[in-house]
Amino acid sequence: MKVIAIVSAKGGVGKTTFSANLSMAMSRAGVPTLAVDLDPQDALHLHFGLSMPCGDGLVEATLTGMDWRHALLQSEFGCDLMPYGQVEEEDREAFEHLLREQPLLLRQRLESLNLPDDAVVILDTPPGPSVYLTQALSAANMALIVVLSDAASYATLPLMVGLIQRYCLNRSDFNDYAYLVNQVDHSRQLNSDVAYVMRTQFGKRALGLVHQDQAIPEALACNQFVCDYDQHSRGAADLKLICEQMLTRLALSYRATA
């Protein structure tokens, strides 16, 4: 089992959409995939066509002491989903309190799922520092920082790197972190220039970029995987490429640690 934390310092960078699309792409590539929603917005399940409050979600399961395996949902896209769940405010507070007390809770629960060695778990997190982010980073084998190619994203880069250094880099089971530049639009000069600067600065940690593409939000609105919705779109092509990159990096880490 390999755990990938999808993180960002800033909100609105398209993390949840990307997490869903990556889960679907991985699953399409034949990798057993589980998407876990760690964001109280509880929006990830919408991307899987599961629009109503369905099942208990991970908060309920954790608070009631239920086996996480029973809280997993199967999506029509092949991958499994663990939604956050629609919860009362006091339940959320209780859950977050628990997370603060047990920093390795997520890690332990994921291990208890006994997923196969070649499985991938994708963690969607809320923006910025939070107890969820701490849990996700503590469980992750790889962190993917999603940024937009704009000045604000650029300015927040050190914050996230600091957190990763604290929770990840001292662990031997942590592979590395990488960057994904989202919604790149080369027809806008500033956007294109920042993307170039970022790519240069990231070096080997530049995993790739997803171009601005209307097919991505449209696919969401139609409850479809973008690669099915418009297979010839840039977005679909970018996603496939990133999925391949990711799998290559994870496979390398297997070999490196073995």
Next chain:
Amino acid sequence: MKNADPAQPAEWLSGVPIKPRWQAHPLLRKLLLLVAAVMTALVIAVPLDVYQQFTFGGVTVIAALWIRRSIAGQIGVMLLVVLSVTASLRYMFWRLSNTLDFDHLLDGILGWGLVLAELYALTILLLGYVQTTMPLKRKPLPLPADIGTWPTIDVFIPTYNEPLSVVRATVLAAQSMDWPSGRLRVHLLDDGRREEFRVFSQAAGAIYLTRPDNSHAKAGNLNAALARTQGEFVVIFDCDHVPTRSFLQLTLGAFLQDKKLAMLQTPHVFYSPDPFERNLNTFRVVPNEGELFYGLVQDGNDLWNAAFFCGSCAVLRRKALLEVGGIAVETVTEDAHTSLKMSRKGYNMAYLAIPQAAGLATESLSAHIGQRIRWARGMAQIFRIDNPFLGRGLTWGQRLCYANAMLHFFYGLPRLVFLTAPLAYLFFGAQIFQASGVMVLTFALPHILLSIATNSRLQGQFRHSFWNEVYETVLAWYISWPVLLALISPKLGKFNVTAKGGIVKENYYDWRMGSPYLVLLLLNLAGLAAGAWRLLAGDGSASTVVINLVWSLYNITIASAAVFVANEASQMRSTPRVNARLPATIHLPNGRTLVCETRDLSTDGVSLALPAETSVKLGEKFNIALSSGSFETVLPGTVVSEGSVIGIEFAALTVTQQRELAQVTFSRADAWLGEWGRSTIDAPLTSLRNVLSFGGANLLRLSLGKGFGMPVKLRRDASPPNHP
């Protein structure tokens, strides 16, 4: 520099695989050489009767064919060259000693004319062997890791009357060459003093230079710029030669390692077909005229330290250039002459056979001929005023190579002699060859067959047998007179700029240019009739008539193909076009995208292959993203042709967009590697069949009164192309 003694490779030859396998005592070596010389002289001179000569010739030819098939590599080439040289010298010895006993004055005049033409051809054959048997195949040398030590470079792009659309890509691509930014200055040298060019240079950040007059044309233009710049090295691109980003990094290393290196030339490659290729429909199938020169001749020259400057796509060391007074202005081929002068001063010359720039070929036959007349005239001028056999400072290898480069252009008159020689007998019964037909065959055939076989082996990658006879035939008439004139008085002659970037709007026959070959064709046809009549009337020796008839038939074929070259086929594209498969994305106005792949790109537009079952509408406007590596540019365009491969015409681009376009297209290091020197390898019989079918089909057309149509498509050779 040391003399080019083959037993003692000079330093600059290190790495060339000609190290002797064993070391003989110098005295023994001299003795062996003497024995070999005596034996060769014997083989050349010993008289044989017709049966003996027939056997000897036959054995030689069979041996050569066996070697050609069975012995690969340098040894095979050497053996073939030895056999060919021996057969040719034996023929010429016999020719001079046995066939010149003329009875009549007319026979004597015509006969000596023929033998002189043959002597010329033999000289060129032998010099060619010296020049091309062992091409150096130089590799690029690395630059020092410390970028701080890289030299400063001035790029000169001279222009006179070419349109800005042609020049623009060159300037932008030159600026995009990989080099420390403070050390690369690109200068646009505008002898047309055009406002449009000044404005463009300013927008692009290039340095715009003009001068008050246009004295000495391009050479003068370059010298004026030389006086106003200081860079350690000068790089010259003709205004249509678009360089790749790697040009400087591949070429400058050699200069830093060899302080006496004055010039490094790279090939001239053309992204558009020249008039021969276009009108004969041989583009990328049969190598063009230039491929032999840049593929083999310059590489062969390089072995002898005699590669020479060709005016563009080259790097020059300013110090060496200034030492010879800048670019030479005494002749109209200032480039070759400048090289010769620097060679005389003891500087080294280099040639690197990696296409790092590409340009436009001449766009019409008349322009092409005009260019070749200039080259021929200039080379004759140098031969006359700065003869490489005379004067100081050159090694024998250099003298021979430079001499061949010049003598090569004297082929006009000899070629015309060969094209009309059989007529002397067929028309007038003149005995210009005092020997029996059978005897001629037994001596001449080994000479001709071996030279074809050997040259095919040496040059097969860059030249196809018989096609160059067509090329030479077309030019022969036009260059003969200027060459003679220049030899008599080097002053006679005017520099003419080769027009480029034009278009031929519709097919037409250029009667003015084509008439000399039509005359040659008709003369030989008349000769054929005369020969037939002689045979029927039993007039003269049948074997002599038949030999002359076959010769005439061959001339008819070559002339028919030559006649076709003046049939100007239309050519619509006038801007550089690169074949490349790059990832591209169409950004539709509604925010949706379509991933596709480029097929070819130019400064005006791009062809895109769409995925199956997708389409776009004619006239639709959208943005196209093109990427090369991690670099991506987005350009606005309009759909101008539909289908699975669509044509896009770009909207007016900003200078920044044009530069980005140049970076993803022409600047790519591999932009021009794909097609150069990769024609099918020569197979002489296939080539002969191609030329015959070409000339034959053409002749048939003419005789049926159908005029000129589009040429038939060439059969591709069965042998595999030469790349792995």
